[in-house]
Amino acid sequence: MSIFKVELKKVVDDSYEIETGFSLEKKIVQDIQDGLVGNIQKFAIITDSIVRDLYAQPICEQMVKAGYQAEIFSFPAGEKSKTRATKEMVEDAMLAHGYRRDCCIIAVGGGVVTDLAGFVAGTFGRGIPFINYATTLLAAADASVGGKTAVDTPLATNLIGLFNQPQKVYLDIATWKTLPQRQLASGMAETIKHACMASSDLFTFLEEHMDDIMHVEQGACEHIAKENCKIKYHVVEKDEKESGLREILNLGHTVGRAIETVSDYRLLHGEALAIGMIAQALLAESLGYMTKDMVERVRSLYQKAGLPVTIPAYIDREELVKKLYTDKKVKNGKLRFVVEKGIGNIVEFEPGVYATPIEESVARKIIAQL
Template structure:
């Protein structure tokens, strides 16, 4: 019998930028041109049925106009879609369209989209780059930042997944104006949780400016986005 040791030492820098602003699609395209995801030329834009027309298709159109290849993959909006079946359906659709390891995933939407698309990117071709274009306060506060990706099952929430960092996160505050008030409240609740845990200054700001946030005031939304990071 023989026994030997496989020595594996790995040093990885998964650092990435978070850009906060209004109307950031052109900025994202420029970053891609400047090598954000290396030499990738094929982009799978993944979004849900709520975001499709407003941001998903515009992102795809800009990708194509810049000379890249791309396709839009849309699933039904809502937490019920954040399951293995949806991930499998998108993976099969990507494979059918010729997507392999030479692609990049762009997640356009809120937390459900970034969770699902991030998990897919981390396993497709044993890992392809992913960019998050966050369109909700909840995604800006939590889901798109930190690399947490997962799907739900009947037995557990967010336990099937992995930590997989994006190449960059774009937080488009303009998109918050399209959200129902309850979605803004959900994101604000997550922000309050962050403040309670670690940021007294943010908590004080929220007490004084919560109405500005719910009315999508640019200055207030930028402030909480920066502090959520």
């Protein structure tokens, strides 16, 4: 018998830039010409049916004009498309068009697009580079930063995927002007969540400037884009693979994701998250970490953004309770919640532990209040 040890120790630098601005289509092409992804000449532009003509097509045309091979691969817009079947469809289409390991993916769209495209990039040819061009506030606040890529299944959301960092992220605030108000409001949900968990100053800014943001005023929007990136960076920097601290980014998601799924995606992610954030605030109050006034400030800010704060009547409460157990924070069959501490902080239950077991009876009581 013999043993051969394979030594594969290595140091990895996954650093990348996040560029925020208005109308960045020409900038992405210029960066690629300047060597952003080396000498790659073939680009697969992954997008959805809504964004395709608005932003993906102009980027594709500029890429072709600059001498690159670029083609668009799109799928129907919406969370229901974030599946293994869609991923397979995109991969097969890329293969059919001659794409191999010598290509790069450009994801143009919101969170569904960046999640799915980043997952494709991580497995296609055993890994190819990708760039995120975020066109929604939700993607700017959450999905385009941090390297979490995944698809949903009928049993759970975001549990099939991998951590995969992009070469660069572009946050084009000009694209927010074409968003319906409902989509813009949905994107605000993650921004408010970031303020609740990490910045009382940002929370106050949102209270004072919500109307400016909802009208896509440049200064206010650039400020929240920068603050979102900064808050998420400080978490991801310390815990890239979600072994502890990064769980705080799931604030409000235990109930929020369950509501989103049980609604059969009639609710947008941010709408479901808003309700989930009120649920965790009520839980925090019951545990002594927030006052009634603090809970009311959170509720009022979500309402000011035009987001729901109660569970719709059509949601089956029993199905919702069952769905809570598909949350990725569940351990040993126990529900676990991240809990807000005041405005702008999170409870650390013990060193490095940011989620606590909660009995189903307690969760039911909170849901009954919504």
